């Protein structure tokens with residue numbers, strides 16, 4: 001038996017989030033005294049076997065189905081291979097794709113699926129800690145299942161190689177998918193930005209209600225440009241229509257993990273904090289020294305962001 | 316076009332979320348109730364689809380009798396039909412919830428005709444199971460994609476084009492209708508209830524159903540507050556005078572060039 005990692009990739013490019021799934025899977029496999037194995041779905045994923053090996057997979061199963069990503073097709077591959085590979089657990093990272101693929105597989109197998117776990121005690125019955133409210137609360141849960149299917153909350157563990165340079169045994173599995181499974185494949189892509197994005201930028205300059213207006217964000221844009229970062233915002237800002245929702249950081253926005261998050265005029269409500277806490281360092285700029293953001297940040301400047309930001313930008 | 320939206324009643328917490336002493340629930344004393352921002356946007360989308368293509372919108376919720384409030388909220392922004400599956404608790408696990416919703420949808424469809432689109436939130440605001448929509452859609456054999464932030468219907472009404480925001484742009488899915496989607500906040504701008512909407516919501520007839528769905532395999536034991544690594548905040552200064560200290564910090568972190 002083994003713990004099986006479902007690898008996330010986009011047209012053959014490994015998603016960094018998958019590496020977190022390997023770390024989580026290793027922690028479960030160690031408890032069970034079992035190895036980790038990987039599942040690569042899609043003909044375009046063939047090149048990823050060595051990365052899987054370096055991250056601890058002793059065997060790599062490859063289902064070379066044709067075509068782009070589709071939640072139903074990928075879910076059906078997992079559901080078809082589960083009885084063949086009979087792992088003792090299935091793990092993926094709790095991204096948009098990771099969670100939906102496991103949910104489709106679990107629905108097909110009529111088994112429970114536990115999303116966004118941060119810890120697992122694996123025995124006959126699994127005991128899990130998972131996040132609620134986007135990470136504001138933890139839930140302890142018990143899982144009764146013939147095949148535990150879980151995702152690990154994104155950013156809950158740090159990716160770490162297990163055995164650099166290792167190679168894995170690759171096994172191909174031909175999976176016949178029902179015709180309907182292709183109805184939800186990606187048909188097209190629209191590229192909107194070539195450069196840095198909120199999820200990947202090394203610096204995010206975030207603005208909240210304290211910025212006061214859409215134009216107020218000019219000073220944040222200027223500093224972000226100078227530092228090679230991007231601008232983010234709180235829900236108060238998107239609700240006011242000052243920035244598009246794609247800039248929102250938090251429970252119902254983007255989870256960021258930059259080197260530095262500069263939070264300006266943001267009070268630090270829990271729903272915002274959970275999207276920002278994976279930042280390596282946080283600098284709060286706020287007129288209120290008692291604001292939650294100031295209290296929780298690594299660094300703070302107390303003052304009016306419209307005085308502080310231009311002064312920083314000028315060096 | 317017939318559109319169904321599934322919403323879940325949850326407490327409306329402030330900037331901090333408190334837990335009851337027994338660890339079994341969020342302490343909702345003095346809190347109102349609401350639904351996820353994703354679901355608010357889902358309701359708005361349903362109303363917009365019906366405004367553009369004609370037809371009827373319907374809201375479905377499972378939980379306690381008080382979820383009547385969320386049905387009426389839906390009506391206040393233009394949804395015209397409502398079904399509440401009253402199971403006397405908000406504590407049904409995701410599999411059980413999905414089975415009960417599937418049964419409810421089947422009986423609504425038997426009475427009123429099939430839905431062209433079923434809209435879920437990407438995840439519930441509180442327990443965030445990321446699966447009830449997918450399980451329900453699979454049981455009804457409807458194509459389903461989650462995390463959708465843009466929607467359009469083809470001219471012939473046969474296909475729903477759904478866009479998912481990714482890091483650098485959008486993925487485009489084209490689902491044959493009838494279909495289901497899970498949507499994220501930002502897909503629409505929820506409107507505020509009008510005076511007429513408020514009146515309509517008072518008059519709304521909410522259909523109440525029950526369910527005998529069997530439990531699934533996930534059991535909640537208790538809630539905890541995650542441990543926080545409390546770091547002493549280093550105050551770099553006040554106002555513009557703090558700028559040199561910030562620049563020093565940026566240099567130290569290798570982020571100043």
Ligand SMILES: Cc1cc2nc3c(=O)[nH]c(=O)nc-3n(C[C@@H](O)[C@H](O)[C@H](O)COP(=O)(O)OP(=O)(O)OC[C@H]3O[C@@H](n4cnc5c(N)ncnc54)[C@H](O)[C@@H]3O)c2cc1C
Pocket residue numbers: 321322323324339340351353354375376377378405406407408409410412416434435436437438439440441442443444445446447448533534535536
């Ligand atoms: C006191 C308490 C005890 C609980 N005990 C348990 C337990 O023992 N085991 C367990 O697994 N869970 C338990 N839960 C959580 C459980 O009740 C979840 O609410 C349920 O599993 C569905 O939510 P989800 O987070 O899985 O939904 P998701 O899969 O995140 O929801 C996705 C979408 O599905 C729709 N949806 C979800 N739920 C509903 C609903 N009720 N009505 C209408 N539409 C809905 C919405 O559109 C939502 O946006 C408990 C919750 C409470 C408050």
Ligand SMILES: Cc1cc2nc3c(=O)[nH]c(=O)nc-3n(C[C@H](O)[C@H](O)[C@H](O)COP(=O)(O)OP(=O)(O)OC[C@H]3O[C@@H](n4cnc5c(N)ncnc54)[C@H](O)[C@@H]3O)c2cc1C
Pocket residue numbers: 207208209210211233234235236237248249250251252253254264265266267268269270271272275285286287288291303304305306327328329330351352440
């Ligand atoms: C289910 C749910 C999901 C949510 N999801 C999100 C989410 O994804 N993201 C999110 O952000 N929120 C989310 N929220 C909302 C969240 O609870 C807060 O309402 C929101 O984050 C507040 O935004 P804010 O900090 O900008 O505004 P406020 O709380 O109003 O804070 C403004 C801050 O600006 C400071 N300030 C004012 N003027 C200045 C100035 N000139 N210079 C410096 N500082 C100044 C003030 O001291 C204050 O601290 C969610 C809520 C719920 C219930």
